[in-house]
């Protein structure tokens with residue numbers, strides 16, 4: 001029987017993706033051997049994740065807000081009673097705002113950025129599992145906000161009005177395929193009134209073979225998939 005404090009920490013580690021109880025125990029026994037100073041630094045960093053990390057109010061990419069100006073300024077309640085922050089990509093005037101690339105998670109943005117083949121904006125869903133097509137699920141995956149970005153309601157401050165293409169860069173897994181199909185059906189009827197030519201809705205092409213997840217793709221394969229989107 002392990003001491004409670006050790007067992008509690010092991011339980012926390014087992015909640016991490018792909019970590020089993022044995023590996024979790026290895027992490028914990030490694031940590032308790034570390035100098036107190038390092039552990040305090042680790043705990044402080046962990047705590048800072050909840051304190052300083054917010055999501056971009058437009059694309060939902062995680063951003064470190066320490067020292068960043070908020071809109072409206074922190075302490076002043078915004079439209080929905082909270083302050084909002086915009087990420088570097090959404091703020092960058094050099095990015096082509098007529099492209100939105102839909103990704104599951106922040107690390108997929110990193111992978112796509114590394115290819116240097118994309119200069120548009122992103123939309124982070126925060127997952128690829130569509131449990132059901134309820135309002136709650138749509139909200140959790142930020143799909144309502146995606147629709148607002150494409151077809152902003154009157155007076156919406158952050159609508160990208162002239163969108164030419166939406167790239168669905170979701171992993172080619174079973175869950176990913178279901179979600180990608182759902183998103184393209186959701187967006188199709190929206191595309192026409194916004195732009196007379198219609199918005200092109202594409203998915204990553206060649207190179208993204210069945211079952212492959214974006215995070216395990218190398219730069220070259222991802223570049224090819226981006227170029228071969230259809």
Ligand SMILES: [Zn+2]
Nearest residue numbers: 056059087090
């Ligand atoms: Zn953003």
